[in-house]
Amino acid sequence: MGSQRKDSFLWGKKEVSGDLTPMEEKQIQVLKIHKNDLLDDIQKLKMEIETVMEEIENFESDEENKHIIKSKQFLCGKKKFNMDPKKGMQYLVDNGLLEWEPQAVAEFLYKEEGLNKTAIGDFLGEREDVHLQILRAFVELHEFSDLNLVQALRQFLWSFRLPGEAQKIDRMMEAFASRYCSCNADVFQSTDTCYILSFAIIMLNTSLHNPCVKEKTTLERFISMNRGINNGGDLPSELLTKLYESIRSEPFKIPEDDGNDLTHTFFNPDREGWLLKLGGRVKTWKRRWFILTDNCLYYFKYTTDKEPRGIIPLENLCVAEVMEPHKPYCLELYNPICKGQKIKACKTERDGRVVEGQHQSYKISASTGEERDDWMKSIRASITKDPFYDLVSVRKRKVINHVSQD
DSSP states (O other): HHHHHHHHHHHHHHHHHHHHHHHHHHHHHHHHHHHHHHHHHHHHHHHHHHHHHHHHHHHHHHHHHHHHHHHHHHHHHHHHHOOOHHHHHHHHHHHSSSSOOOHHHHHHHOOTOOHHHHHHHHHHHOSHHHHHHEEEEHHTTTTTTOOOOHHHHEEEEEEEOSSHHHHHHHHHHHHHHOOOOOOSTOOOOSSHHHHHHHHHEEEEEEEEOOOTTTOOOOOHHHHHHHTOOOOOOOHHHHHHHHHHHHOOOOOOOOOOOOSSSSSSGSSOOOEEEEOOOOOSOOOOOEEEEEEEEEEEEEEETTTOOOOEEEEEOOOTOOEEEEEEESSSSSEEEOOOSSSSSSOOOEOOOOOOOOEOOOOSOOOOOOHHHHHHHHHHHHHHHHEEEHHHHHHHHHHHHHHHHHHHHH
């Protein structure tokens, strides 16, 4: 019975197949061809998808590599800026990492981490017109509204380090005074008043907190110093008292440079070489490697040392030839105003602690008279005087003359 059904089925299939017309057979053939074409297209599409996916992966890899390269270039540009602000900025602009436009550059200087605060100050203080525009944009990033002058100065002076050149300081403090007055229109009658009082506050900070200054400025003296600076009138005693007490209770904080190391400082020194230095507590002569740069004299035990054994800021010091019985070619660094007071310097102890120096003067010996004279010449060129007094005097005369003409 089963065999009969199977034969019947096979016979039926042959019968059905034999019933196809030539047209139907042709259509079936076309469908088979179309099916094969579709299978070929699907295979091609799979291959194209694989190719596209590979290209996407390569593109993402390239983009990642480009990002890595750009990040390395940006880091390199910041290091170059810390060593030489103008060259570093040029590198960043040339490599498309920063737009040479005042607002973009100002935001870079104000917000970017790892920039040397001294380098920022030097760059902002330049006199070219584009630098003045950058300075204005930089100052406008500070919000001084409803801050007293000391609070505003604390914020401003934390964002960079004031350069040593008087003209740069003048431009930067002029920009600060203008910005403060625009944020606090009812405090002072002119930007000159704000400018003069700002310098008075900075000098007060030095007077109250520099151990070299014997006679500390009193509140009465501070008020007296600032008489007549408000367009010929006096500022309220309550205001001056509040500013005085703020500085007396907390000195200005000087920002630490964000260079992570001192390598940039010694990149291009004014002078370097071996000299003998007389100890502070123990009066023995020791051979040290000296580097003169950035208005400071650094000394090391070995030329390979990464950190200096001592740092001598040269601001307001004098250098002169001095006679020593057993050292014929000596020079001496000293403070002409505070003789007998310790020079503001620091040294590194053997255990790594950084402590205040103990020298009232520094005696240094060269190997020849010519070498001593060359060092003295280089040191004199690096010594900076405090420019604040001259700047304030000029501005006070301007205010007095303006009032007398009115």
